[in-house]
Amino acid sequence: MRLIQGWTKVSLLDYPGYLCSVVFTAGCNLRCPYCHNKNLINKNGSHYQIVWEEVVNWLSKNHQMIDGVCFTGGEPTLCSDLESMIYDVKRLNMMVKLDTNGTNPLVLKKLLDLHLIDFVAMDIKAPLDKYTQICRSNVDIFSIQKSVELIRIYAPNYEFRTTFHPSLLSIEDFHRICEWLKGIDIYVIQNCRVGNNLDPSFNELPQVDYKYIQDIANLCKSYFSKFILRGFTIPLQKTADSLQRV
Structure with a gap:
């Protein structure tokens, strides 16, 4: 029996430009302190389980309304049923978006080679030399680099995105991220969500001068053809005319 750990039937936020369902899988190999899906980190987390066929039945009845499905987590590439679930979605002629931390390039490559993924969103946690510190886990940096290249070359659509918490990343860190990712099309900085984070000390955001943001x-705008700030509330009088926000 194929099980998922959470399901949002309709979302306007998780697949840029499209209406989607969001499927949550359990299990993650990182321990980022600001994680707001902490119940999905362990495969035996406290989230209730949903039989996958229930999702498929609903999608079958609503596929004319829903454009696609976003698989997120946790880390979806750790889910042994991911490929078969994606096939179920593609049989309904729906698009598939994958959210990933990039630690599993072999699974990512297979999904891309099979043309099962329409959009990949990969989290860039930090400059490469700070990955272990920020993720609080041993990270194979080669796998991260490999995933970036796979997405850049083979993904039909993609975005790379970094969660901003002022106590973790400096402007110098972003400069090194920009140098590393130079040549990609889309980069996003998203504000850290707070309130129920893995590390309780991250449940509140320190005050940050908007000039710093x-x-x-x-x-970032000087490096990427499309740069987006996501989830920041910036007073209009403090917003530069050249700043793109969504």
Whole structure:
């Protein structure tokens, strides 16, 4: 029996430009302190389980309304049923978006080779030399680099995105991320969600001068053809005309 750990039937936020369902899988190999899906980190987390066929039945009845399905987690590439679930979605002629931390390039490559993924969103946690510190886990940096290249070359659509927490990443760190990712099309900085984080000390965001956020944004805009700030509330009088926000 194929089981998932959570399901949002309709979302306007998780697949840029499209209406989607969001499927949550359990299990993650990282321990980022700001994680807001902490119940999905362990495969035996406290989230209730849903039989996958229930999702498929609902999608079958609503596929004319829903454009696609976003698989997220946890880390979906650790789910042994991921490929078969994606096939179920593609049989309904629906698009598939994958959210990933990039630690499993072999699974990622297979899904891309089979043309099962329409959009990949990969989290860039930090400059490469700070990955272990930020993720609080041993990270194979080669796998991260390999996933970036696979997505850049083979993904039909993609975005790379970094969660911003002012106590973890500096403008110098973003400069090194920009140098590393130079040449990709889309980069996103998303604000850290707080309130129920893995590390309780991250449940509140320290005050940040909006000028500092603008400086980071202006740096990124100089590297990428499309740069987006996501989830930041910036007063209009403090927002530079050149700053793109969604």
